[in-house]
Amino acid sequence: MEVTYIKAINDALRLSMRQDGDVFLIGEDVGALGGAFMATEGLLDEFGAARVIDSPISESLIVGAAVGAAVAGMRPVAEMQFADFISCGFDQIVNMAASLRYRHGCKAKCPMVLRCPSGSGVRGGLFHSQNPEAWFARVPGLKVVVPATAFDAKGLLMSAIQDDDPVIYFEHKFLYRRVKEDIPEASYVVPIGKAALRREGDDLCFITYGSALYPCLDAAAELEKEGVGCEVLDLRTLLPLDKDAILASAKKTGKVLIVHEDRLTGGIGGEVAAIIAQEAFEYLDGPVVRLAAKDTHNAFAGPMEEYILPNRDKVLDAARKLAGY
Amino acid sequence: MTDVIMPQMGESIAEGTISVWLIDPGGWVDENQPLVTVSTDKADVDIPSPASGALTEILAQEGATVPIGKLIARIDEKAARPAGAKPQPAKPAEGKILEPKKEGPAEPLLAKEGVPAAEEMKPALGEKPILSPPVEIVRDEARPAGEVADRSAMYSPAVMRLVVEHGIDLKGIKGTGEGGRVTKADVLKAVEPSPPSPLPQGERGKKESEETFGAYRPPVYEVEDGDTELPFSRLRRLIADHMVYSKRTSAHVTTFCEVDLDRVVGVREHNKAKIKAEVGISLTFLPFVMAAAVKALKEYPLMNSVVQGDTILTKYGINMGVAVDSERGLMVPVIRGAEGMSLIELAKAVNEMSIKVRDRKIAPEEMAGGTFTVTNPGRKGNLFGTPIISQPQVGILRMGEVVKRAVVVEADGEDAIAVRPMMYLSLSYDHRVVDGLTANEFLHRIKEHLEEGDYPL
Numbered sequence: 001m002e003v004t005y006i007k008a009i010n011d012a013l014r015l016s017m018r019q020d021g022d023v024f025l026i027g028e029d030v031g032a033l034g035g036a037f038m039a040t041e042g043l044l045d046e047f048g049a050a051r052v053i054d055s056p057i058s059e060s061l062i063v064g065a066a067v068g069a070a071v072a073g074m075r076p077v078a079e080m081q082f083a084d085f086i087s088c089g090f091d092q093i094v095n096m097a098a099s100l101r102y103r104h105g106c107k108a109k110c111p112m113v114l115r116c117p118s119g120s121g122v123r124g125g126l127f128h129s130q131n132p133e134a135w136f137a138r139v140p141g142l143k144v145v146v147p148a149t150a151f152d153a154k155g156l157l158m159s160a161i162q163d164d165d166p167v168i169y170f171e172h173k174f175l176y177r178r179v180k181e182d183i184p185e186a187s188y189v190v191p192i193g194k195a196a197l198r199r200e201g202d203d204l205c206f207i208t209y210g211s212a213l214y215p216c217l218d219a220a221a222e223l224e225k226e227g228v229g230c231e232v233l234d235l236r237t238l239l240p241l242d243k244d245a246i247l248a249s250a251k252k253t254g255k256v257l258i259v260h261e262d263r264l265t266g267g268i269g270g271e272v273a274a275i276i277a278q279e280a281f282e283y284l285d286g287p288v289v290r291l292a293a294k295d296t297h298n299a300f301a302g303p304m305e306e307y308i309l310p311n312r313d314k315v316l317d318a319a320r321k322l323a324g325y
Numbered sequence: 326m327t328d329v330i331m332p333q334m335g336e337s338i339a340e341g342t343i344s345v346w347l348i349d350p351g352g353w354v355d356e357n358q359p360l361v362t363v364s365t366d367k368a369d370v371d372i373p374s375p376a377s378g379a380l381t382e383i384l385a386q387e388g389a390t391v392p393i394g395k396l397i398a399r400i401d402e403k404a405a406r407p408a409g410a411k412p413q414p415a416k417p418a419e420g421k422i423l424e425p426k427k428e429g430p431a432e433p434l435l436a437k438e439g440v441p442a443a444e445e446m447k448p449a450l451g452e453k454p455i456l457s458p459p460v461e462i463v464r465d466e467a468r469p470a471g472e473v474a475d476r477s478a479m480y481s482p483a484v485m486r487l488v489v490e491h492g493i494d495l496k497g498i499k500g501t502g503e504g505g506r507v508t509k510a511d512v513l514k515a516v517e518p519s520p521p522s523p524l525p526q527g528e529r530g531k532k533e534s535e536e537t538f539g540a541y542r543p544p545v546y547e548v549e550d551g552d553t554e555l556p557f558s559r560l561r562r563l564i565a566d567h568m569v570y571s572k573r574t575s576a577h578v579t580t581f582c583e584v585d586l587d588r589v590v591g592v593r594e595h596n597k598a599k600i601k602a603e604v605g606i607s608l609t610f611l612p613f614v615m616a617a618a619v620k621a622l623k624e625y626p627l628m629n630s631v632v633q634g635d636t637i638l639t640k641y642g643i644n645m646g647v648a649v650d651s652e653r654g655l656m657v658p659v660i661r662g663a664e665g666m667s668l669i670e671l672a673k674a675v676n677e678m679s680i681k682v683r684d685r686k687i688a689p690e691e692m693a694g695g696t697f698t699v700t701n702p703g704r705k706g707n708l709f710g711t712p713i714i715s716q717p718q719v720g721i722l723r724m725g726e727v728v729k730r731a732v733v734v735e736a737d738g739e740d741a742i743a744v745r746p747m748m749y750l751s752l753s754y755d756h757r758v759v760d761g762l763t764a765n766e767f768l769h770r771i772k773e774h775l776e777e778g779d780y781p782l
Contacts, residue, residue, distance in 0.1 A: 006337070019641075037337050122336035155636065176337035188638040196635060203510070254483040254509045285483035285509035325503045 001185055006176040008150040008183060009039050009115070012157035013077065015187045017047050020075060023161055024051040026062055027079030027115075036081050037117060037176055063089035063114065067097045067166075070112040075161055083118035083170060084130040097166040098141035112167075113160045119172040119211055120261060120293070120309055125300035128173075131210075131262035131293075136168050137238040137271070143167040143192055144239040148213040150181035152236055155190030163192060172211045195242035197249070201229030204323050205249040206315075207272055208259040209235040215312040216259050219319050228323045238268050243275055250276045254285030255322050259310055264292035286325040291318045327376035329360065329398040331391045334370050341365050342390045343397065348380045353407050354400065361397070379404035476504030483509040491516045560654045571716045576756035579711040582768050585734075586727060586746045588778025589613045604669060611647070611701050612672040614724055614750070617774035619643055619663050619671075622697060625767040627759055629696045631717040637758055646695035646715055647675055648702070649682045656682045657715060659695040668780045700724070709749040719758045722771070725749035 003011065017023045024047075025031075025040055031054040034041035044052040055062050059080055066076035080086045086093070093114070100110045120129040137144045143165055147153040153171065160167035198213065199220050206216040213234050220230035233249045235242065250256050256276055258269040269290040276288050294308045331341050341363040348354045348361075359371040360380070382399040385391045477500055480488075484507055488495060491512075498515045500507035548554060557565065571577075593608055600608050622629045622643050630639040643664040646657040658678035663671065681687040698715045701724040712723040730747040733740055750771060754764040 015641075123333070124336050128336065151636075155638075173337045177339040184638060187641045188636070190636050194635065254481070282482045282486040285481045325506065325508075 002180050002182050003150055004177050005147075005150045005153045005171070005179040005181075006037060006039055008154035008181075009157055009171060010041060010043075011185075012154040012161070013040065013043060014046065016075075016077075016158055016161045017043065017051065019187065020161075022073065023075045023077060024053065024069070025077050025079065026053040026055050026065060028055055028057055028062070028081045030054060030079050035079065037173065039115070039117075039171075040079070059085050059088035060092055063092035063097070066112045066114070067092055067100075067110060070097075070110045070166070071100065071108060075111050075113075077113045077115060077161060080114060080116045082128050082130075083116035083132055084127050086114070086116055086132055087135075089114075090135075093136065093142070093166070093168070094139050098139045101141055101165070109164045110166045111164045113157070113163075114166070114168045115157075116168060116170050117173050117176075118170045119174050120298050120305065121174040121211060123300060123302060123305065124173070124298075126297050129298040129305075131170070131260075133168070133170050133238055134262055134267050137268050139239075141165065142239060143237070144170070145192060145237050146170045146172075146210045147190075147236065148172070148175065148179075148210050148234055150179050151183045152190050152196070154183060155188050156192065156236065158187060159189040159192050162189065167192070170210070174211050190236070193237045193240045193242060195236055195245035196234045197231065197245070198234050199230065199232040201231040201253070203229045203253060204255040204257065204319060205231035205233060205253040206257050206259055206319070207233045207235065207246060207249065207269075209238065209268075210261060212259045212261050212310060212315075215310065215315045218312045219315040222316055223319055223323065226320075228319075230319070235268075235272075241268075241271070241275070243279075246272055246275060247280050250280040250288075251283040254283055255325070256284075256288045257315075257319050257322055258288065258290045258292075259315055260292050261309060262292060263295050264290060265295050267292050286322055289318055289322050291315060326381075327378065327400045327402060328396055329372075329375060329400060331363070331385075331393050331395050331397055332372060333393050334363065334365055334368070338365050338393065340390050340392045341370075343385050343387050344369060345387055346380075346383060347371070348374075350380060350383055352380055353404075354378065354380055374400065376400050376402050378402035473504045476500070476502065476506035479504075479506055481506075481509065484512055487512045487516070558653070564654055567716065568713050571713050574716060575714050575719070577711070577714065577753050578756045578761070578764070579751050579753045580761075580765055580768055581709055581749055581751050582772045584748050584750055584772045584775050585732065586610070586613075586748055586775065589775055589780075590746050592778055592780050600669065600672075604673060606672055606676045608672055609675075610724065610727060610748075611675055611699070612668050613775065613780065614701075614722070614771070615645055615647070615660075615663065615671050615675070615699055616666075616668050616780060617771045618697065618699060618722055619645070619666070620774045621767050621770040623664065624770055625763060627763060628720045628754070628767050630719050630758060631696060632719065632755070632758060633717065640696045642696070644694050644696045646692075646698035646718075647678065648698060648700035649679055650702070651682050653685075656687060656692065657695065657698060658682060658687055658692050661694070698722070709751050711751060712753045714753055714755055719755040720764070720767075721753050722768075723751040723753070725751070 013025065025043060029036055030040040031044040031049060031052045034044070040052065062078050066078040069076045080089070097110045097112060100108045118131050118133070120131070122129065133144055133146060136142055143163065145156045145160060145167060147156045157169060160169050198217060201220065201224070206220060208216045213232070216232050220232050223230050231249050231253055233245055258272050260267055260269050262268065269292055273288045273290060291310050291314060293310065296308060299305050299308055334341060342365070344362040344364045346361050347359050354360055354374045354377065356375065356377045357373045360374040361372050363370050363372055378400040380398060381401045381404065385397040391397055480495065487509065493512070493516055495507055498507050498511050501511055502508040589610065597608050600606065626639050629643055630637050642662060645660045645663040647660060648655060648657050658681065660671065660674045660678065666674065678687070681691070695715060695718060697718060698721040700712050700721060702710065705726065707726040709725045710723055712721045714721050725748050727746050727748045729744050731742050732745050732747065734743045734745070750768065752764060752768045
């Protein structure tokens with residue numbers, strides 16, 4: 001059945017809640033309203049207010065309550081209404097959830113999922129456009145996933161809910177209703193930590209994730225017409241990174257263009273570039289190039305947002321230059 | 326004419342459905358008067374008219390789903406206003422809005438009278454500059470911008486690695502990269518043997534088959550008197566390709582176990598006549614094995630998976646394929662929802678499917694979507710075998726012949742020899758997905774379920 005990315009999220013929540021009575025939802029407006037983006041639509045009706053909890057506007061409370069419930073044996077799925085506000089729950093995530101296993105010699109665990117609607121390109125301005133994934137992708141004890149397709153949105157969320165560690169699940173607002181796909185109705189999981197090769201080619205590889213996958217696929221198709229074979233690797237998980245897949249594509253093509261919508265400085269692209277420089281040095285036939293959002297806060301005005309974010313034309317420019325090197 | 330486009334109604338919205346036009350075609354609408362109701366999966370929104378005029382063209386009918394930014398109607402501002410229509414407030418000229426006012430908060434700060442623009446802000450004589458002085462930009466090479474540096478003697482790590490691997494000299498290679506750089510592709514081209522000249526027409530087919538199968542070519546047999554030749558039927562070709570594909574795709578491992586069917590035989594003998602009378606079917610061993618497999622699949626859900634690209638899709642529902650021999654070849658009808666079926670229901674479903682296969686009434690969709698397969702290749706002369714997995718599943722269970730054998734059993738704490746109906750079960754599993762421990766435990770559970778003989782009818 002063809003479903004949107006956001007419906008795939010809704011399906012994953014519903015199926016997980018049906019299968020496991022320990023799974024419950026908490027967040028601002030997740031209940032009566034069905035979520036600011038309708039990701040939790042219909043779940044209050046099916047599962048009741050004890051399992052779909054409307055919380056006060058306090059991210060630290062939401063994460064804190066989820067951590068407590070997870071320690072006590074539940075499987076909470078907490079929602080940050082916008083990923084931008086996750087910073088209010090930062091301490092609960094990095095100091096509490098992520099370190100629990102370590103503090104208790106593996107005798108405690110924190111099976112919690114944080115769903116975070118993230119991403120730009122939606123004229124959302126400074127407070128509704130952020131991509132905060134890199135803040136968390138360096139915290140041991142966490143897992144960070146970033147689905148780009150409806151299939152992965154469902155499979156990674158089901159995986160995240162079944163995982164015994166805290167998983168931060170970044171869902172991209174721009175993709176919510178723009179991505180439609182035929183996916184299985186039944187439960188399935190996509191393994192955490194495995195990248196997906198979306199396209200194969202010999203001359204150049206794009207390493208990307210989230211919404212940036214689509215301009216990369218467009219650019220790859222365009223370059224193919226110009227005789228440049230392009231590989232497109234969708235990371236899907238940022239912590240842990242699929243180093244094997246990254247190195248395989250880098251070694252095969254010798255030219256790597258890393259593209260993400262998060263800012264350049266301190267973005268996950270830097271880590272990917274460093275892995276390649278260190279472990280595939282002798283295979284490189286050109287500089288490892290990064291293309292990302294400019295190092296500034298996102299703008300509200302359309303033309304300014306276009307200027308700040310990577311897009312198909314910018315990807316194509318950078319790729320042509322690298323292919324010609 | 327003013328164009329009416331499908332507006333952006335929320336951050337994540339990509340399209341909207343025209344719910345109802347609030348103005349009749351040709352009717353008058355004032356600017357900002359609700360023109361059309363658009364529904365999205367988030368909300369219903371009344372869209373205000375962007376201009377005053379007659380709604381001359383409706384380009385998206387009610388019920389149509391239209392992407393954001395697409396034209397949905399046109400309004401003619403020059404049309405005559407019908408009598409009785411409300412007078413509209415005067416629309417300010419466009420230039421007027423943008424024109425900065427002399428005073429007020431909207432005025433751009435730097436354009437304020439008496440305050441110099443940023444580039445004119447210079448420190449007064451004797452004052453320290455507020456901003457740090459501009460850093461002089463130094464080019465990496467002394468050449469005009471836009472000119473490409475000579476890179477013909479610059480070699481990348483990948484190129485140097487190929488030099489070591491192939492022991493070649495780079496001097497003779499012309500670089501096609503930026504600034505004449507020798508690229509990895511240039512080196513690979515140089516070390517690649519030149520392509521062979523095209524083969525004469527007659528040799529071509531022969532050459533291709535060598536390339537396809539490597540060095541081996543199957544020997545050709547002459548057709549002699551008394552031989553029969555039968556080209557592959559479509560079904561035979563499908564079976565053949567599926568089997569070869571499966572062997573090449575899955576890492577097949579087959580594991581065996583021996584099952585004592587004493588209790589199953591008891592249940593069967595006890596109920597056979599009754600079931601024949603009530604349901605009209607002969608109860609065979611197959612449904613017993615299927616029921617045991619269903620129980621074990623619930624305990625080991627990984628065995629109820631299919632491989633989709635690089636993803637393992639573990640199915641919640643159990644759709645059990647049952648291999649049925651037919652005069653046309655092997656068919657595998659699928660019994661859907663096996664997880665919720667009793668022994669009798671399984672027996673009935675198998676019976677129904679067999680009749681459909683025999684009568685050639687089976688539909689392709691009744692053979693699709695299997696998640697696990699059981700095969701029973703016949704009663705006689707069939708100790709055990711190593712079945713091939715039906716793709717993209719990860720397991721297939723094969724029943725062997727039921728034979729009376731002398732086995733050691735424990736009775737009252739003492740070992741004794743007894744005659745028991747024994748059967749070998751073989752399980753082929755895909756080692757890409759399932760490891761030995763899981764597969765063996767799974768098979769052992771099937772054995773245990775069969776030996777417990779617990780079948781509520």
